[in-house]
Amino acid sequence: MKLAALTLNQKLAIVAVALGTLALFSVPHRGPVVTLDTRELAQIVEKEVDHVTPSELAGWIVQGRSDYRLVDLRTESDYAAYHIPTAENVTVAALPEFPFQRTEKIVLYSDGGIHAAQAWMLMQAQGYRAVYTVLGGLEGWKDDVLYPALPAQASAAERARFERAAALSRFFGGEPRAEGGAAVPATMELPKLAAPVPSGAVSPVAPRKKKKEGC
Amino acid sequence: MSSDYRPAAMPGSGRPASPYWNPYLAGIGLGLVLLAAFVLVGRGLGASGAFSSTVAWLVNLVAPAHAQSNEYLQGYLGDGTTHPLKAWLVFEVLGVMAGALFSGLLAGRARIAVEKGPRVSTALRLLCAFAGGILMAFGAHLARGCTSGQALTGGALLNLGSWAFMLMVFVGGYSVAWFMRWQWR
Amino acid sequence: MAPFYKYGFFGDEMSLVLAFVLGTGFGFFLERAGFGSARKLAAQFYLYDMSVFKVMFTAIVTAMLGVTYLGWLGWLDLSLVYLVPTHLVPQIVGGLVLGVGFVVGGYCPGTSVASLATGRIDGFVYAFGIGAGTLVYAEVFPWIKGFVNSNGMGQVTLPEVFDLPWGLVVFVVVLIAVAGFSAATLVERRFGDKA
Numbered sequence: 001m002k003l004a005a006l007t008l009n010q011k012l013a014i015v016a017v018a019l020g021t022l023a024l025f026s027v028p029h030r031g032p033v034v035t036l037d038t039r040e041l042a043q044i045v046e047k048e049v050d051h052v053t054p055s056e057l058a059g060w061i062v063q064g065r066s067d068y069r070l071v072d073l074r075t076e077s078d079y080a081a082y083h084i085p086t087a088e089n090v091t092v093a094a095l096p097e098f099p100f101q102r103t104e105k106i107v108l109y110s111d112g113g114i115h116a117a118q119a120w121m122l123m124q125a126q127g128y129r130a131v132y133t134v135l136g137g138l139e140g141w142k143d144d145v146l147y148p149a150l151p152a153q154a155s156a157a158e159r160a161r162f163e164r165a166a167a168l169s170r171f172f173g174g175e176p177r178a179e180g181g182a183a184v185p186a187t188m189e190l191p192k193l194a195a196p197v198p199s200g201a202v203s204p205v206a207p208r209k210k211k212k213e214g215c
Numbered sequence: 216m217s218s219d220y221r222p223a224a225m226p227g228s229g230r231p232a233s234p235y236w237n238p239y240l241a242g243i244g245l246g247l248v249l250l251a252a253f254v255l256v257g258r259g260l261g262a263s264g265a266f267s268s269t270v271a272w273l274v275n276l277v278a279p280a281h282a283q284s285n286e287y288l289q290g291y292l293g294d295g296t297t298h299p300l301k302a303w304l305v306f307e308v309l310g311v312m313a314g315a316l317f318s319g320l321l322a323g324r325a326r327i328a329v330e331k332g333p334r335v336s337t338a339l340r341l342l343c344a345f346a347g348g349i350l351m352a353f354g355a356h357l358a359r360g361c362t363s364g365q366a367l368t369g370g371a372l373l374n375l376g377s378w379a380f381m382l383m384v385f386v387g388g389y390s391v392a393w394f395m396r397w398q399w400r
Numbered sequence: 401m402a403p404f405y406k407y408g409f410f411g412d413e414m415s416l417v418l419a420f421v422l423g424t425g426f427g428f429f430l431e432r433a434g435f436g437s438a439r440k441l442a443a444q445f446y447l448y449d450m451s452v453f454k455v456m457f458t459a460i461v462t463a464m465l466g467v468t469y470l471g472w473l474g475w476l477d478l479s480l481v482y483l484v485p486t487h488l489v490p491q492i493v494g495g496l497v498l499g500v501g502f503v504v505g506g507y508c509p510g511t512s513v514a515s516l517a518t519g520r521i522d523g524f525v526y527a528f529g530i531g532a533g534t535l536v537y538a539e540v541f542p543w544i545k546g547f548v549n550s551n552g553m554g555q556v557t558l559p560e561v562f563d564l565p566w567g568l569v570v571f572v573v574v575l576i577a578v579a580g581f582s583a584a585t586l587v588e589r590r591f592g593d594k595a
Contacts, residue, residue: 008237008239009239013581016465017574017578019465020461020570020574020575021571023465023469023571024567026468026471026566027471027567028467028470028472028476028478028566029478029479029566101406127407127477129408222437222440238433238454239455239458241432242454242457242459243458244428244429244432245426245429245430245433245459246459246461247462247466248426248429249459249462249463250462250467250470251422251425254402254403254404254475254476255405255418256403256415257406257481258481259481259482260423260426261510263509266509266534270531270534270535274535285539287537303415303419306416306417306419306420307422308513309423310420310421310422310424310426310427311424311510312423312517313424313427314423314430314431314514315427315431315515315517316427316517318428318429318431318518322432324431324518326519327519328520329522330438330439330520330523340522341521343504344438344505344506344522344523344525344526345525345528345529345532346529347502347503347504347505347529348505348507348512348525348531348532349529349530350497350500350504350505351502351507351509351526351530351533352501352530352532352533352534353494353497353533353536353537354496354498354500355494355498355509355530356534356548357491357493357544358491358494358495358498359484359485359487359490361509362498362502363508363509365484365491366456367456367459367460367463369484370460370464371462371463371466372464372478372481372483372557373559373569374486374555375486375553375556375557375558376484376485376487376553377484379486379488379491379495380491380495381495383491383493383496383499384495384498384502385499386496387498387499387502387503388445388499388503390499390500391499391500391503391504392445392446395504396446398506399439399442399443399506400446
């Protein structure tokens, strides 16, 4: 049978079957194996643009900003005991399956910095670009936001900065440590979850989002 | 194909309406638009959601307290920070109107008319259209999508629910077709 | 890497502009196929014109092959394309009700928009009916909510359910479509003379 003798519909059918047959060998879903642009990642790490300082984060929470998602990577029991206000709990193990949007700004933290940094790498591998970690993790949050300390022989500028930090600290239910360290609590207890955030300033529940997808 | 239903001419245009396209070429065009939607925005085409947004918006205008307490409408109103009509499907459906009108004018098929068989009165045909719309709304909401959002979009993505749905649309249609033949033949 | 929107290449405003542009294409091809006319659409259920089946399955096969090849090339991340969650029983019931509504009214939501845009009064009344039905549905939703949300299986595809390779399912769908098209043409010849 000559090709020219076929009708348009028959030609289309042949093309469809040919493409369908070739598709037998296809692997359209991306597997767990990925390639990363290591130079680009090294640049990001070098320039430290992937960090959010605890004070910056505290500022965002006070302002009630909602253009980012704060993710607590620790275990559920740790999360229940204390977490930074507005954070949601996603353990590292659950992270690869968690349905984040690629366009979302995601801020990760764990106890120290290591888990968050490793999770950051996981997220990069999955193609998430707007991922940040809280500098120093929850430890950094305690030191800088909850229990800021005024250094001995502080300059006027340092004092002014401490006053601002102290206000922020009280907002989150912490306790600023003034000169001499007399007020340093022995154990640095974390504040009780129920008390710290004054209602009205930050809404603990996410706003009801409009249905965005589906028919 | 000799059996094709031929469109009627646009009155006063002085030229016959063009025949419809080869269904396979129209289908390829439709498939490429759908593929473009997947690639550009990561979602398929739809239609029924735009009706839901419009209804939610209208109810919110007339009885805001009622609309906001209704769980279904609330999903289309959101938290009030954006306009209910500022939704993807609303803009898409506006595009459908523009595209269909453009094609209809180009082919001389756009005209004020009622599509019906010769044996049925216009009033009865319109009553059926209204009743069919109500049924369609229920079916589409139960199934989480209509022929565009479920069958077409989900069909191409090999979505399990969409294929089950599509099969049942044909089953439902063929099972009542005989009883409704007076409307069309 | 696509989908471009989900990778943040453009924002919400641009996605709405694209919605309009994509909709224009959708409406254009619907009208080209003849789907602005209820008689053409209803003919599917009386077997003398199988255009609904032909156009729909051609579109499905085209887009399916498209996502398969783009995914294979690594240009499209299929996991980011929104999939309507499967609730089998509500979707089966919904499909039946919708099929009945299709034959009674002559349109589906998308085609009714195409028909009202080209001046069909029945298409306009039908669209009005969808609005009325949506209003009633919203009112009864609290009572049927349990049913609508039953049988939740999440976002699941045929290859996952039957544990088959994606490519094999694509191949089978293409074969069924092509065989279906020839069968549909034979059916049209058989029932066409009655039109």
